[in-house]
Amino acid sequence: MARLDINSVSKSFGAARPADALSLTVEPGEIVAVFGPSGSGKTVLLRMIAGMFEPDDGDIQVGGRSIVGAAPERRGIGMAFQNFALFPHMSARDNIASGLRAKAAGDVATRVAAISKLLKIEHVLGHTPRELSNGQKQRTALARALIGNPEVLLLDDPLRNVDAKLRYEMRLELPSLLRRGTAAVLYVTQDYREAMAIADRIAVLIGGRLVQVATPDEIYAQPASVAVARLFGDPTINLAEVVPFAEHGALCARVSGAMVGLGSADVDALERECWLGVRPEDLVVSSSPGEGAIPAKILAITPMHEKAVLLLRLADGTEWLAALPPEAPRGAADDAVFIGFAADAAMLFDRATGQKIGLSHRRQAA
Numbered sequence: 001m002a003r004l005d006i007n008s009v010s011k012s013f014g015a016a017r018p019a020d021a022l023s024l025t026v027e028p029g030e031i032v033a034v035f036g037p038s039g040s041g042k043t044v045l046l047r048m049i050a051g052m053f054e055p056d057d058g059d060i061q062v063g064g065r066s067i068v069g070a071a072p073e074r075r076g077i078g079m080a081f082q083n084f085a086l087f088p089h090m091s092a093r094d095n096i097a098s099g100l101r102a103k104a105a106g107d108v109a110t111r112v113a114a115i116s117k118l119l120k121i122e123h124v125l126g127h128t129p130r131e132l133s134n135g136q137k138q139r140t141a142l143a144r145a146l147i148g149n150p151e152v153l154l155l156d157d158p159l160r161n162v163d164a165k166l167r168y169e170m171r172l173e174l175p176s177l178l179r180r181g182t183a184a185v186l187y188v189t190q191d192y193r194e195a196m197a198i199a200d201r202i203a204v205l206i207g208g209r210l211v212q213v214a215t216p217d218e219i220y221a222q223p224a225s226v227a228v229a230r231l232f233g234d235p236t237i238n239l240a241e242v243v244p245f246a247e248h249g250a251l252c253a254r255v256s257g258a259m260v261g262l263g264s265a266d267v268d269a270l271e272r273e274c275w276l277g278v279r280p281e282d283l284v285v286s287s288s289p290g291e292g293a294i295p296a297k298i299l300a301i302t303p304m305h306e307k308a309v310l311l312l313r314l315a316d317g318t319e320w321l322a323a324l325p326p327e328a329p330r331g332a333a334d335d336a337v338f339i340g341f342a343a344d345a346a347m348l349f350d351r352a353t354g355q356k357i358g359l360s361h362r363r364q365a366a
């Protein structure tokens with residue numbers, strides 16, 4: 001059992017700096033998803049750990065020992081990639097066995113049989129990659145990465161090239177599969193849902209910097225910045241420019257002319273230019289006005305299986321989205337409505353820095 005420690009690791013390519021003082025620890029048996037937009041440096045981080053290139057600064061340790069400068073095959077690392085990277089001329093069986101270093105081979109046949117049973121690919125072990133479906137290729141690549149019981153497992157967007165049904169199944173299966181071993185798992189994905197479904201913690205990487213590392217629930221409920229808040233959620237979070245003020249001891253803000261309550265007055269946010277963020281599922285849409293309700297008009301309704309998404313225009317022209325349960329009354333396009341939200345659903349971010357402003361009453365992560 002070994003811990004992966006990334007200590008203040010940086011890497012530049014000319015003017016680009018895809019890794020900027022990255023620090024992250026992954027415990028044995030823990031799955032940490034590295035999530036961020038395209039080009040944020042996720043693959044660069046994995047490649048430095050795998051030894052495809054070295055950091056300019058900082059250290060990477062496995063089990064307390066630096067692996068910087070060690071040959072890739074001596075780092076105790078298993079890897080699986082989005083493009084599967086299988087040897088085309090070899091059977092699935094031989095591809096899986098190639099994940100064992102010669103001296104560690106032991107009873108290769110027994111180990112291949114055990115791992116392929118776990119991954120449900122025993123029936124295709126004799127097939128070459130071109131005779132495998134994408135799902136079977138991905139399972140073969142995972143089996144190859146897992147067979148040597150690596151101390152660190154690096155998975156680079158492994159579900160990107162499999163179809164939606166299989167991706168869904170694998171999201172359910174992978175966490176228990178990966179937790180059977182004691183590897184420290186770093187799982188790169190561009191899909192926030194996948195990160196939330198699979199990981200114990202998510203490391204959010206934006207522009208080569210780790211901007212938040214926390215559990216999926218914490219990140220969704222308490223995003224560290226407006227940029228993080230925007231990356232998690234579909235539809236994305238609604239935002240309004242506000243300057244919160246105190247009124248009878250309560251923190252309030254004007255949204256499109258209406259006064260909304262944000263809970264008890266919080267000195268941090270008073271008179272500061274902020275973004276107010278409200279998740280679409282936290283909006284309540286009503287045909288009658290109530291206290292703190294914001295007048296709006298329904299522009300369009302998109303019924304989706306598990307929810308209906310309403311596109312709303314506020315009086316000041318801002319467009320917001322509401323995600324309502326399918327059975328909720330929702331009116332029709334062109335209806336005048338009133339929208340509201342509970343004070344504890346409000347998030348505030350500093351408009352100059354984008355950083356979240358703490359609100360003492362803010363709902364805690366589930």
Ligand SMILES: Nc1ncnc2c1ncn2[C@@H]1O[C@H](COP(=O)(O)OP(=O)(O)OP(=O)(O)O)[C@@H](O)[C@H]1O
Pocket residue numbers: 013016018036037038039040041042043044045190
């Ligand atoms: N070998 C390299 N030489 C020069 N620049 C590189 C190299 N590898 C990566 N980069 C640059 O580093 C930045 C981060 O790239 P990286 O592939 O890590 O992004 P990513 O987050 O994995 O993106 P995606 O999700 O699209 O795969 C990019 O601007 C890329 O152009």
